[in-house]
Amino acid sequence: MKVVKVLLLTLFACITLSFGSDTKTGSLNIQKVIITDEMRVKYPIKSHHEHLAFDCVDCHVNQGDDPSKFKNIGDNGCMSCHKSKQFMAKRLKFMDTLKANPHNSVHDGPTLYCDECHFEHQQSTNMCIECHEHEVPQWMGVTP
Template structure:
């Protein structure tokens, strides 16, 4: 049976699912302070695609670091986690990788103690620290570090 009411209910269901997924991704997207950023600086500090397509402003990440973009500093775990919730949350999202003990967010050696920037960079290609010792296995274990 596929009448208007079921269609409506399915629609509502999908809508709330979508809202739930969007809501669960990110706990907070702080409003950007307007800081003038030259085209040259934007080119010098390109964003990762996943952030560029959200049109993140410099100050979304470099919040409270003043208004001279050349003097911005690294943002550390706290900076990433201000939007990506917590290490526990990230570890849980890749929980399926725990089976082989290859969850980068819940390392077999270090648990959740690694710093984001042991693998992820924003303005340059990321590197995976597991490669330092497991150069042959990492590409089987996990995807490239986004």
């Protein structure tokens, strides 16, 4: 688990570096987006992303310079850093023993959309609860 985290952080460092060089060469003017305090309150960033010093444009890539017009980043947005659904399934492989891996469910395998459970600017949910109200708290932790 530790090794995986270290690898991911290294990957993240590379991604950040490549974002950095993009802005230096001026090929993208993502730095020019002005985010008001009001917007920051309205669209809070999850602590697991905020402590990595993510800003809005790290996720809302190429969505223009008007933050009020930013759109959902969708699965592809998440995958630009979290690699693939198969990779996410493997990360929670230990949960396969109970058939309770949310990233590799008995019904759908690793095919669900991230936003069937995870949200960035509001509390996440867990769609399995729709049918497995009682089992889910035993199977899984709170959706981060």
